[in-house]
Amino acid sequence: MASVGSHIRRLRAAKHMTQEELAERLFVTRQAVSAWETGKALPDVETLERIAEALGVEVTEVIYGTAPQSPNLWQLKRRWALIGAGFAVILAVLMIITLKNGAYGTWKHGLAFQFTDSNYQTSYQNMPSSFSMELDLNDLESNAGKVLYEDESGCCVLVDSVDENMPGEYRVWFRACGVYGRTGGQLVSGCQSMRVDKTTWTMTTTAAMTAVVDGIHYPCSEAGASGLIFKDGNHFGFYLNPRTPDTWEAVSIDGLDKLTVTVSGLTRFSTHRLFYWDIY
DSSP: OTTHHHHHHHHHHHTTOOHHHHHHHHTSOHHHHHHHHTTSOOOOHHHHHHHHHHHTSOHHHHHHSOOOOOOOHHHHHHHHHHHHHHHHHHHHHHHHHHHHTSHHHHHHHTHHHHHHOTTEEEEEEEOOOOEEEEEESSOGGGGTTOEEEEOTTSOEEEEEEEEEEETTEEEEEEEEEOEEETTEEEEEESEEEEESSSSOEEEEEOOEEEEEETTEEEEEOEEEEOSSOBTTEEEEEEESSOBOTTTOOBOOOTTOSEEEEEEEOOEEEEEEESSOOOOO
């Protein structure tokens, strides 16, 4: 604090202000200002704040003789530009990695991406078993979500809906849900997309369905199927109105509350990435 007086004198002179002018602004005598500047007296904290205000400086400059350092804006801008550029490079590298190793395409389009990408090998396996379930014809909405097939891999085939296409004509729609990750995936379904060559593909229904009426299994005709319109699978359907296998005459289901159906010919579609970077 011994140099406070010299700081006051220097700052006052820099403002081209006399001791009398500073004293008038502070409502003190000229002798008080002189005593501060010669070190014979020291102003209290409140007076130091008033002196700083009168001289137009920070109080720290009165006490220590230096003003608080303002940030170097150019250095700050340069630093943030370098940080921003670094983040941009990191993001670009991560994007290249996710594009090259199949992570982005799989996240964006699921099994459909792996089906069309040449870095993935596809294979098909016939499911030898058949799968049966009971459908309620009185409460069609209650059938949604019933499980036709599921396995430990996470693949499943569920009833998506049962509807009445026209009076007395019923349809059941199945939703096939598969599993997938960056290195490959699986889908068990009654219809599958298949490659013809590098640029074209086709969709084929592999499943067949029968309905039990009076203890006899009658075939049901296909109602429709889709390609890989979902990230994790597709859907397919059959008419619930069975027909005789020889003459294809309609078999009446009038008066039936429940109808047992059996689906066979499910296939497992698998994908496996042939070339990928194991970067995690």
